[in-house]
Amino acid sequence: MMLANYHTHTVRCKHAKGTEREYIEAAIKEGFKTLGFSDHTPQPYPKGFTSGIRMDMDQIGDYTDTLVKLKEEYKDQIQILIGYEVEYTLKYFDALLKELRQYPLDYIIQGQHFVKDEVEGIYVGRPNESEEKLKEYVDFTIEGMKTGLFTYLAHPDLFNFAGPDDIYQKHMRRIFEASLDLNIPLEVNFLGFIEGRHYPSKRFFELTKEYNPHIVLGCDAHAPEQLKQAEHVPGMSEFLKECNIKVTNNNIVTIRNCK
Numbered sequence: 001m002m003l004a005n006y007h008t009h010t011v012r013c014k015h016a017k018g019t020e021r022e023y024i025e026a027a028i029k030e031g032f033k034t035l036g037f038s039d040h041t042p043q044p045y046p047k048g049f050t051s052g053i054r055m056d057m058d059q060i061g062d063y064t065d066t067l068v069k070l071k072e073e074y075k076d077q078i079q080i081l082i083g084y085e086v087e088y089t090l091k092y093f094d095a096l097l098k099e100l101r102q103y104p105l106d107y108i109i110q111g112q113h114f115v116k117d118e119v120e121g122i123y124v125g126r127p128n129e130s131e132e133k134l135k136e137y138v139d140f141t142i143e144g145m146k147t148g149l150f151t152y153l154a155h156p157d158l159f160n161f162a163g164p165d166d167i168y169q170k171h172m173r174r175i176f177e178a179s180l181d182l183n184i185p186l187e188v189n190f191l192g193f194i195e196g197r198h199y200p201s202k203r204f205f206e207l208t209k210e211y212n213p214h215i216v217l218g219c220d221a222h223a224p225e226q227l228k229q230a231e232h233v234p235g236m237s238e239f240l241k242e243c244n245i246k247v248t249n250n251n252i253v254t255i256r257n258c259k
């Protein structure tokens with residue numbers, strides 16, 4: 001039984017649907033006791049560059065105001081946390097954190113969709129045969145983990161490597177090692193599973209047998225009905241079993257201070 005889910009989006013990211021209230025009601029119905037909102041963070045990108053997959057910087061106030069009100073309203077039924085799914089970038093990370101900290105903020109999770117960033121880099125979810133790029137993704141992800149600010153690493157297996165498993169695993173092992181060294185949980189992402197994407201990837205998560213990292217399950221809900229217990233996601237229980245993944249502490253993780 002999952003009592004917590006920390007990976008939830010809102011309409012502000014331009015590719016999710018439903019109101020915050022609908023997400024909260026769905027979470028309560030599904031038995032969650034903690035619901036963390038972690039919408040795609042806005043980014044302080046250069047003027048003229050607008051991302052199509054995240055809120056704008058001037059929406060932070062609306063996002064946090066909405067959640068602060070709902071947090072209070074629902075406090076007897078469910079704990080609401082205010083967070084973001086944040087890209088680690090060299091250029092924008094410090095400025096972003098400075099801005100986010102001006103508003104209510106409980107946690108951030110790391111979601112590394114680009115290397116090195118959205119403005120100048122590549123989206124890592126597209127099939128890619130380059131070992132060099134894979135290595136760069138791993139290096140970059142670990143650099144982000146080392147900031148110590150992220151509560152966990154979302155979809156660590158987002159990089160869509162089109163090459164051989166042994167090369168893939170050689171590099172991905174380093175994410176497991178970092179997870180253990182830095183005590184940062186790795187996420188099994190339900191959305192990728194539901195949508196039949198290349199992640200969560202068997203060749204990634206079978207390494208859990210060897211490393212036994214702390215695993216967290218994340219709904220990555222982009223719609224209220226995607227807030228589901230693992231046993232309500234068809235095939236998920238089998239996937240977890242095959243990779244020998246055990247969920248500890250009812251999926252409740254320790255929130256890292258990011259302030």
Ligand SMILES: [Zn+2]
Nearest residue numbers: 009013015040
């Ligand atoms: Zn998204």
Ligand SMILES: [Zn+2]
Nearest residue numbers: 007085111220
């Ligand atoms: Zn997400």
